[in-house]
Amino acid sequence: MTAQITVTEGGISHNTLMIYGLVGSIVGIYLTYLNTVTGTQLFSFFGGLGAIAALIWGSSTIKRLCSYGIGTGVPSAGMLAFGSGVVAMLLATKFGIASPIVALVLGLVLGAILGFIANNILAMKIPVMIQSIAELAAVGALVMIGFTAMATGSFTFSLLSVIPVTVLGATANSFGTSLIGGGLLAAIFMLGSIALQHGFNACLGPSEKQDRTLMLTAEVGFLSMLMVAIFSFAFIGIGALIVSVLVSVIGWYYTYAQYIALSRRDAAAWLDSKPIVEAEGH
Amino acid sequence: MSALGGSGPAPGGAMDPVSSVIGLVLAVVFIGVVFVLAPAALMPLLGIILGGVLIGFGVHFVPVGGAPAAMGQAPGIATGVAMLAAGAGLAGLFGGAWAAELGVVVATVTGAIGGGLMMAITCLMVNVIYVFGMGIPAASGKVTKDPLTGDTQAEYKSQGTEGHGLPFISFVGGVVGGLFGGGGGTLIYLMLLQVYEQYLPAIFNAKVEEIMPVAVSLAGIFAIGLFLVNAVLAAYNITGTIEGPHDPKFKRFPRAIVASLVASALCGLVAILIVVVNLNI
Amino acid sequence: MVENIVFGIGITALAGALAAVAGAAEDTESDIGSQGDPNSQVQLAPQMGFIHRIFNKAVAGEPPAYGLWCALGAGLAWVFLVKDINPVLALILGATIATFVQGAYATSGYLGRTASLAKFGQPVYIDILKSMLSVTMAHAFVAIFTTVAMCYLMNATLGHPFPLPLLGLVWGIALGAAGSATGNPFYGKERQYQNQKFGAGVPISASGNIVRYAEAGQRNSLDNGWFSAKLGGPASGVCFGLIVFLELWRTILFEHIAAGWGAIIVGLAIILVFVVIDRWVEVYARKNYGPYTAPEEASS
Numbered sequence A: 001m002t003a004q005i006t007v008t009e010g011g012i013s014h015n016t017l018m019i020y021g022l023v024g025s026i027v028g029i030y031l032t033y034l035n036t037v038t039g040t041q042l043f044s045f046f047g048g049l050g051a052i053a054a055l056i057w058g059s060s061t062i063k064r065l066c067s068y069g070i071g072t073g074v075p076s077a078g079m080l081a082f083g084s085g086v087v088a089m090l091l092a093t094k095f096g097i098a099s100p101i102v103a104l105v106l107g108l109v110l111g112a113i114l115g116f117i118a119n120n121i122l123a124m125k126i127p128v129m130i131q132s133i134a135e136l137a138a139v140g141a142l143v144m145i146g147f148t149a150m151a152t153g154s155f156t157f158s159l160l161s162v163i164p165v166t167v168l169g170a171t172a173n174s175f176g177t178s179l180i181g182g183g184l185l186a187a188i189f190m191l192g193s194i195a196l197q198h199g200f201n202a203c204l205g206p207s208e209k210q211d212r213t214l215m216l217t218a219e220v221g222f223l224s225m226l227m228v229a230i231f232s233f234a235f236i237g238i239g240a241l242i243v244s245v246l247v248s249v250i251g252w253y254y255t256y257a258q259y260i261a262l263s264r265r266d267a268a269a270w271l272d273s274k275p276i277v278e279a280e281g282h
Numbered sequence B: 001m002s003a004l005g006g007s008g009p010a011p012g013g014a015m016d017p018v019s020s021v022i023g024l025v026l027a028v029v030f031i032g033v034v035f036v037l038a039p040a041a042l043m044p045l046l047g048i049i050l051g052g053v054l055i056g057f058g059v060h061f062v063p064v065g066g067a068p069a070a071m072g073q074a075p076g077i078a079t080g081v082a083m084l085a086a087g088a089g090l091a092g093l094f095g096g097a098w099a100a101e102l103g104v105v106v107a108t109v110t111g112a113i114g115g116g117l118m119m120a121i122t123c124l125m126v127n128v129i130y131v132f133g134m135g136i137p138a139a140s141g142k143v144t145k146d147p148l149t150g151d152t153q154a155e156y157k158s159q160g161t162e163g164h165g166l167p168f169i170s171f172v173g174g175v176v177g178g179l180f181g182g183g184g185g186t187l188i189y190l191m192l193l194q195v196y197e198q199y200l201p202a203i204f205n206a207k208v209e210e211i212m213p214v215a216v217s218l219a220g221i222f223a224i225g226l227f228l229v230n231a232v233l234a235a236y237n238i239t240g241t242i243e244g245p246h247d248p249k250f251k252r253f254p255r256a257i258v259a260s261l262v263a264s265a266l267c268g269l270v271a272i273l274i275v276v277v278n279l280n281i
Numbered sequence C: 001m002v003e004n005i006v007f008g009i010g011i012t013a014l015a016g017a018l019a020a021v022a023g024a025a026e027d028t029e030s031d032i033g034s035q036g037d038p039n040s041q042v043q044l045a046p047q048m049g050f051i052h053r054i055f056n057k058a059v060a061g062e063p064p065a066y067g068l069w070c071a072l073g074a075g076l077a078w079v080f081l082v083k084d085i086n087p088v089l090a091l092i093l094g095a096t097i098a099t100f101v102q103g104a105y106a107t108s109g110y111l112g113r114t115a116s117l118a119k120f121g122q123p124v125y126i127d128i129l130k131s132m133l134s135v136t137m138a139h140a141f142v143a144i145f146t147t148v149a150m151c152y153l154m155n156a157t158l159g160h161p162f163p164l165p166l167l168g169l170v171w172g173i174a175l176g177a178a179g180s181a182t183g184n185p186f187y188g189k190e191r192q193y194q195n196q197k198f199g200a201g202v203p204i205s206a207s208g209n210i211v212r213y214a215e216a217g218q219r220n221s222l223d224n225g226w227f228s229a230k231l232g233g234p235a236s237g238v239c240f241g242l243i244v245f246l247e248l249w250r251t252i253l254f255e256h257i258a259a260g261w262g263a264i265i266v267g268l269a270i271i272l273v274f275v276v277i278d279r280w281v282e283v284y285a286r287k288n289y290g291p292y293t294a295p296e297e298a299s300s
Helices: A014-031 A034-038 A042-066 A075-121 A129-152 A157-161 A184-202 A210-234 A238-266 B017-037 B039-059 B081-098 B104-133 B168-204 B208-238 B248-276 C005-033 C039-047 C062-082 C087-115 C126-156 C164-191 C221-228 C232-254 C257-289
Strands: A163-167 A170-174
Touching (some): A014 A042, A014 A075, A014 A129, A034 A042, A042 A210, A042 A238, A075 A129, A075 A157, A075 B017, A075 B248, A129 A184, A129 A210, A184 A210, A184 C062, A210 A238, A210 C062, A210 C087, A238 C087, B017 B039, B039 B168, B039 B248, B081 B104, B104 B168, C005 C126, C005 C232, C062 C087, C062 C126, C126 C221, C164 C221, C164 C232, C232 C257
Antiparallel strands (some): A163 A170
């Protein structure tokens, strides 16, 4: 990029956001387990809220990493996060009820090794590299498992790959119409990775403010949540679907309105049908 | 550029011997784990590592100019290097996956040709736009003479720029990069498909034909994820822009090979563990 | 594999046509929205003191962005297909919802980047947002729908093993890469820097000095789209259309010859043909345009 990547100081510290994001996403994803406890699918939307918590954490990590000038721009960090995150997440789903925790730990380990490769073998020598890549891989894994739990109501491997279907009175296992079998992971993968980097990438500039960046991350998070709610149409009942869609729409509308208000606050001017305002001396 | 300090990537391409050895030791450990837990998956894991190395190496051939190329200020294609390589590799993976029943060798070569074909068409259209749409001949800023054709470059470089378009060496580099990327991605996909076809029927207590959708999708999404990881690591190695195989930055590739080796061994291990870990909880 | 070759060739031709339309629409959309590498100039201009009325859509680059829209459109279409909704309706619904997401991302990208340039006095022009947004969403719909339809044909009629969302991801990224590679220089150099001399690259000293006052008053992104739709868009369409068509054509016609090696040899032959054409184009430029300076004067 020819434009500068500058970092602005102030706002909530990265470690605070990391703790809130980590705890928030684990709690959110585990709350979908209430589905199994209560025998319904109404609590699926908590997976989406957990994913948004992880996205906000990841957005702060990307900002921290990219302010060191890694030379390839912001979106590739999102790709690295989700490329390693999807690998960690799929193995984690084999651990039953411990899946979210395993996803977090596995993501951190995988990311740390990848960060070591990037920082030491590729000699990038950026102080926060290993920690940032570890965090990003963990965020990728958590976002994927959160959205998957929201779409299907559960996060275990067997339930994600097989759906019992009833054909002519006999129940058979269908693999092709499941979340994994149908390849829907690809759509969730892209939803997450673009949402992760969009907050920082779209608010890039000298007058970047942290509250606006995080609000944008929350907005695209809720937008992705709305899309995953529509995905869940194929897997969960109509009642749970309506709950998911409602929560997503309300969350998206609120964060979007807030984001526009914050942009209005920060912009140099908010003009409608006015000509170019020439800068001084040009 | 670094706004907050940090020394940035090391100049030149010096390999750090200590971390390279640590990386290689890690890779051997990962291979050993698979050898112990799932001996039938050992050859596929080696295939995955080879595929990853091909991707990482191939990215170094692709000529990418970044933002200056979009203004005719630098030679190369005006897109991000990781995603351009991903585009070519995935187009190759598409063809290779279609030929999966014809055997590993045929399918991998088909995937390679698919990736190379996409890069050939794209690079040709880039030159067509530069020559016929903008009236700008191709010129390199890094060499005085094109290594393949012997054309002199300096006098065809417009004033105030570093070169523009795709000189023949860059074009060939792009095609070669597409070949390696498409072949590498397809190889990863085929190896994983082999592993899943072998282990998944036992896990689900179903026939191979029934679990095929899950095997194909899992292998496909893993191949894409591994592709992106390797491409981004290679992009970090060349720090964003490279003119092609004649660029001095190209000499950094040994680092990238070690990096791709370790990263692919790690991700391949995790991908194989999915069908090995059966806790039934 | 395809049993009936004639049917396969027909679908290949249709897929190639859809791909050509997708490529043209994708490039025009990214030029109206100003996305990807040329957008760095739109971002740089206020920092150099050149305030402008161009839409600054900062949504990743074109390959990942189109990977998202097409994978999302394909995923949504897949969900509707699983629920036994008519395929055509499923494709249209999927593309429409994906376009809505694209619009939301485009708006937030413009607002975010422009608000973060407040230090240099670049205002947010709400009328630019309102005018450009519907146009860029319209082009995006065309690109997404044609790509997802093409993927559906590949999966449902040609028998490709990948499920629809995975195909959407693969071809979305390829679409973005091809369209971005072909269309970006034309928009970036030819239109953004139209005031520079034709037939040469933009000198580094002119960075940021994009055209802001043009044929009909103050330039906006619709003017840029009008221009690049004349050459950059169709060229991107030809590029992506050729990629899809030739890939499918060589597979369908030659796959069963020599157990797959037929398609490989044909593919290699096509690559060599393109290498020859490219060399001809390069020599044509050198001979007919001539050097900028005499060879002895130019220093290495």
